[in-house]
Amino acid sequence: MTAPTLYVYCTSPYAAKVAAVLHFKSVPFETVHLDPVTKAELAFVDKLNLRKIVPTITVDGETRQNSTDICIWLDQRYPQPSILGADAHSRAAILKADRWVSDNFMPAFFRELLHHHGSYLTWLKDRWRYGEVLHACKPIPWYLRLFYPWILKHVGFIRAHARGTRWDESLPAMRHRLLGEFLQQLGDGPFLGGQARVNLADLALYPTIMTPYVVGLENPAMHILFEQDPQARAWLARVRDALMEKTGFPYLFSTDAVVRPV
Numbered sequence: 465m466t467a468p469t470l471y472v473y474c475t476s477p478y479a480a481k482v483a484a485v486l487h488f489k490s491v492p493f494e495t496v497h498l499d500p501v502t503k504a505e506l507a508f509v510d511k512l513n514l515r516k517i518v519p520t521i522t523v524d525g526e527t528r529q530n531s532t533d534i535c536i537w538l539d540q541r542y543p544q545p546s547i548l549g550a551d552a553h554s555r556a557a558i559l560k561a562d563r564w565v566s567d568n569f570m571p572a573f574f575r576e577l578l579h580h581h582g583s584y585l586t587w588l589k590d591r592w593r594y595g596e597v598l599h600a601c602k603p604i605p606w607y608l609r610l611f612y613p614w615i616l617k618h619v620g621f622i623r624a625h626a627r628g629t630r631w632d633e634s635l636p637a638m639r640h641r642l643l644g645e646f647l648q649q650l651g652d653g654p655f656l657g658g659q660a661r662v663n664l665a666d667l668a669l670y671p672t673i674m675t676p677y678v679v680g681l682e683n684p685a686m687h688i689l690f691e692q693d694p695q696a697r698a699w700l701a702r703v704r705d706a707l708m709e710k711t712g713f714p715y716l717f718s719t720d721a722v723v724r725p726v
């Protein structure tokens with residue numbers, strides 16, 4: 465079996481989810497950073513009738529897309545440790561929590577790229593920072609970096625994902641609602657779906673919350689909220705411990721981009 469090749473943008477939360485699963489399973493993989501303009505690295509998917517989208521993964525000549533489908537497939541190929549629970553009941557609870565991450569939390573992540581609350585300058589600096597992090601993984605022209613915050617507002621898939629939230633709800637209200645929903649998804653814990661072990665849903669959510677903090681955004685809003693809540697803070701620490709014991713560094717960007725190590 466050859467090592468998987470994972471096609472990513474290093475700031476994509478969906479790609480980070482697949483990377484976290486591979487790290488958790490201690491599967492070495494090759495990362496290919498996509499040119500966001502040409503997407504030339506994914507030219508081969510045209511003949512497979514697939515879209516030029518990340519995450520895309522290739523293992524032993526087979527190509528898969530869509531983060532949840534990829535992770536279920538990876539769990540079959542690399543069963544240990546399982547990310548889908550020990551029985552059908554656990555699996556259903558985990559997939560339900562993962563769907564909440566995809567349908568509720570990820571859209572909020574994308575909406576944060578478009579809208580701001582509070583200081584516009586902080587919002588701008590944080591969007592420029594995302595551009596720098598992307599540039600460190602895959603060089604992009606200076607003018608794209610300069611106009612990155614405004615370009616983001618016009619990217620089709622970002623707007624489409626962000627539309628999964630209600631734009632008449634303020635950002636602070638949205639964040640508090642998501643924290644409340646997270647606590648419901650956690651249930652009696654210690655992991656999402658009320659599970660005893662780290663699973664797909666935890667690995668989907670953790671990098672989405674941590675990346676803005678680790679790369680040094682001035683306002684990593686959801687991370688701030690999670691750190692203020694005792695249950696959410698304890699969950700972050702549990703997932704970090706489970707990942708760190710496997711890999712030491714579960715992100716897609718390089719250690720150079722780390723401003724706040726965890």
Ligand SMILES: N[C@@H](CCC(=O)N[C@@H](CS)C(=O)NCC(=O)O)C(=O)O
Nearest residue numbers: 476477478517518519530531532621
């Ligand atoms: N539902 C997909 C969403 C993937 C997705 O939206 N990927 C974005 C980057 S975060 C992308 O590559 N979009 C390019 C496009 O839609 O053209 C998943 O879970 O993998």
